[in-house]
Amino acid sequence: MTTPPSAPEPADQLADVTASDAALRRFLHGLPGVDAVGLEARAAVLKTRSVKTTAKARAIDLAISMIDLTTLEGADTPGKVRSLCAKGVRPDLTDRDVPPVAAICVYPDMVDTARRALAGSDVAVASVATAFPAGRAPLPVKLADTREAVAAGADEIDMVIDRGAFLAGRYLRVFEEIRAVREACARPGGEDAHLKVIFENGELATYDNIRRASWLAMLAGADFIKTSTGKVAVNATLPNTLLMLQAVRDFRAVTGRPTGVKPAGGIRTTKDAIGYLVAVKETLGEEWLTPDLFRFGASSLLNDLLMQRQKLGSGHYSGPDYVTVD
Template sequence: MPPLAVVPASSNEAVERLASMADVTASDGALRRFLHGLPGVDAVGQQARAATLGTRSIKTTAKAYAIDLAISMIDLTTLEGADTPGKVRALCAKGVHPDPTDRTAPKVAAICVYPDMVSTAKAALAGSGVHVASVATAFPAGRASMPVKLADTRDAVADGADEIDMVIDRGAFLSGRYLEVFDAIREIKAACRRDDGSAAHLKVIFETGELKTYDNVRRASWLAMLAGADFIKTSTGKVAVNATPPVTLLMLEAVRDFRAAVGVQVGVKPAGGIRDTKDAIKYLVMVNETLGDDWLSADWFRFGASSLLNDLLMQRQKLSTGRYSGPDYVTVD
C-alpha cells in the first residue's frame, strides 16, 4: 500500500481559499454564526436518500472488486483493556495476510490500537505497508485536560503511529463552545508533527450517536475540517449508536462541499456497527454516488471495524470456490 495521500492544499488557489475563511474562526461568535448558518438538514430526506442508495444491487465481478476494496479500507482494531502484545501481533499478522490460504487477498489499511501498543504494532508491521493508527486524547470519553491529551498524542507519534484518531469534547460542543473544540483539534494536529517535518494523519471522532441531531453532525464536520482534520470519523464504537448510513451520507456530503469551497480533500471513516459484507458494499455505493472515484481508496475512506473483515473473507471465499466456508475458516480476533 502506498503512503497516505497528502491533503491537496498545496496549490495557491486552495491555500488562498482556506485563508479566506480565517475570519470564520477568528472568534467564538464568528464561528457560531458560520456553523449555525449552514443549511439545516431535512431528516426525512436524509434518511430516504440513504435508504435508496442502500438498495443498489452489486453482483459478480463488481461484488468481488467491492469486497477487495472494502478489505483494503479496513482499520483492523483492538481497543480492549485486556489487549496484550501477543494479541496485537496476531492482529497485525492477520492485517498483512487476512486469508493465509490465499495470498491474493489484499492487506488492510491500518491496525488501530491504544497508544501503549503502538511500538508493538509498529515492529510487527515493519515493511508491510500497513499503517499503525492509534486512538488518543483520552479515548473514548475525551475527559482529560489538554496537557494530558497532547502528551497522549505525542507519545503515540513518537512510538511510530502513522495516524491519530482523536475524540472531540462532546460536552464542549453540545454546550456551544465551538472555538474551544476548534482550538483543541488544532493543538492535537500540531502534536501530530514529527521532528523530521512529517506528520501523522489526524482523524477526528465526533461520536455522532451523542450529537443527537443531523444539524450537529454537519456543524461538527465543518468545524473539524476548518481545524485541519485529515479525516472525519463517526464514532468510537463504544456507545450504543455508532455509524449509520444517514449520518455517514451527511459527512460525505460535508467533505464534498468543503472541497468545493476551499479546494481541500478530507477523508471519511464510519466506525462501529458495520459487521457484514452487505453493509460494507452499501457504504461503498454511497461513497461512489456521492463523491465519485476521488474518494474510493483507503487514502480517503476507511471502515473502523474488526468483525467486518471475517465476513468479507467468507464472502470472498464463496465467490472464489462457490462454497460458503463458514466462520471456522477465518481467525477469531
C-alpha cells in the same frame, strides 16, 4: 496515505470564520438545516443498490483494503496485537491475492508492538488518543497522549472531540483543541501523523450537529472525519455517514481541500460495507474510493468480507475455522 498539507489554514473566504467564538457560532448555525426525511430516504435507496459478480468481487477487495482493523479493549495484550497485525498483513493465509488492510488501530501503549509487528509491510499503525473514548482530560494530557503515540511510531492519530464543549456551543474551544492536537502530530524530520477527528455521532443527537461538527473539524485541518468510537449505543449509520460525505463534498467545493471519511462501529457485514461504498461513489465520485480518503473502523467486518470473497470464488461457504476469531 497521501501527504496532507501541513497545518492548513482555512481558505481565504473562510479565514474570518474562526476569528472568534461568535463568528464561528454564526457560521456553523448558518449552515443549511438537514432534511432528516430526505437524508434517510436517500440512504435507504443507496443501501438497496445491487452489486453483482465481478463488481461485487472488486468491492469486497476494496473494502478489505480500507479497513482499520481494530482492537481497543482493556484486556489487549502484545500477543493479541501481534496476531491482529499478522492478520492485517495477510488476511487470508490460503490466498495471497487478498489485499492487506489499511491500518491496525490500537491504544497508544500498543503502538510500538504494532509498529514492530508491521515492519516491512504497507499497513499503517493507527492509535486512538486524547483520552479515548470519553475525551475527558485536560488538554495537556491529551497532547501528551498524542505525542507519545506519535513518538512510538503511530502513522495516524484518531482523536475524540470534547463533546461536552461542542454541545455547550463552545465551538472555538473545540476548534483550537483539534488544531493543537494536529500540531502534536508533527514528527521532526519525518512525515507528520495523519489526524482523524472522531465526533461520536450518537452523542451529538441531531443531524444538524453532525453537519456542524464536520465543518468545524475540517476548518481545523482534520485529514479524516470519523463517526464514532464504537463504544456507545449508536455508532456509524449510513444516514449519518452520508451526511458527513455531503459535508466533505461541500467543503471541498469551497476550499478545494479533500477530507477523508471513516465510519466506525456496527459495520459487520459485506452488504453493509458495499452500501457505504455506493454512498461514497454517488456522493463524492470514484476518486474517493481509496484508503487515502475512506476507511472502515472495524474488527468483525473483515471476517465476513473474507467469507463472502471465498463464496464468490468457490460457490460455497467455508466452515467456521476458515477465518480467525478476533
